Amino acid sequence: MQHLDAISLGVFSYLQAHERVSRVKAKPFVGASQIELRLWEQKNSPYMLPDDVKRFYSTTNGLSVQWFAPFRVGHFSLNSLQNLQRLSIKDLPSRCRSVDQHRLDLRKISHQELIGFCLEASPKYGTVALVYLDEEPQVWFKDLRGSWSFLAETFTNYYRMMLTHLGIISWQTIFSDSGVDPMRKVLYNSFYYDWYARLTCFLWVMNL
Template identity: 35%
Template sequence: FSVHNNMAQLGVEELIERLTLGVATTLEKRPGVSEVSLSKFPQAERHTLVGWEQRNSCILPDDLKSFYLTTNGLLLTWKVNINDTKVPVGEMKINSINELSKLSHAGSTATMGSNITIADVEHEGDDEPHFDGRSRIFELDACNGVGKVCLVYMKAVPGEGLPAQNAEIWFLDRSLCWSHLATNFTTYYRLMLMHMGLPQWYYSCTDVGLSPKAKQWCNLYAPV
């Protein structure tokens, strides 16, 4: 994500092409794919990122910071033509810095469906995120209600006076279980592009696994 350093020399289309590693162009050539839409966001201001870090007492990872200095969020969607109907299939989304909101245990209004909130999550071990102050958790993508992709600071003990660092990417599924997705944002970002934002692709990294329908989409458009 060092591309933001050369933004002045890049046109908008070339910048977007580099940002998505050519996925948008590749999708347009796939049989049956239509309406590939890549939203364009202005770059975040550096003082906005500093403000977020100060409010949340967390240091943004360098790769995520560079991403936001290139584009303040990402939304790439695409559809498939089925029997003269355009069906929404893929979505690749990264929340803007303004939408990178904290998930907390007490009083949380974030829901996972069926009136279940993340406040219902209980954990015994120390190897996964907690909502009791040991971790700081921020939502990167709401995943259309099938879970939440989160930026997680695992060691964020209050009272030490130092900002939390070394965030990882985790997935909270609808069964309220955590699954580790990536040790850094760049790895997660490439995973998302590799899966082309196919429905429920996050579950390929969980013990639950993909649903039969999600497997069909993967076999068609991301067999590797």
């Protein structure tokens, strides 16, 4: 898991060394080949993967790292390239929360079907999708009530958000109107703030 840790701000080694974390379980993935990336883009033309997405999938074709304390607390999860399933999105303008409305050019998209690709989906909290509002896709979250929330301008920013929130299950709901489950708030108090302080110090030293 060293190669993953190197591109993940050291979060996995942090969890492995944490006194209250009983286990870190990683599913091994190899990187997608250039041929696989080209085939995906041919199949899903005219939608192209951004360069940061290609770099990530060239390193690891998907992500599944779970951690326990002792029950499962976090899951860093991204679908494999083959499971980046196409989504037809018809309700984003009407179901977007009000604080994110300014991100939509309703003159262009109010009456058109948008296309997205599923980065992660859970029947317990919702769907994370790479949504093509323009040439460069953004990352959005659809909760179980069907409400859409903006998460990140780029895949890289989304990945950093996942790392920052320790992959705590359903962390994306922080940015939605549905809000955080009360139990998750307890877990954030137990694990998040120490990691965030260390991460902030690390990023300051590295000038990132």
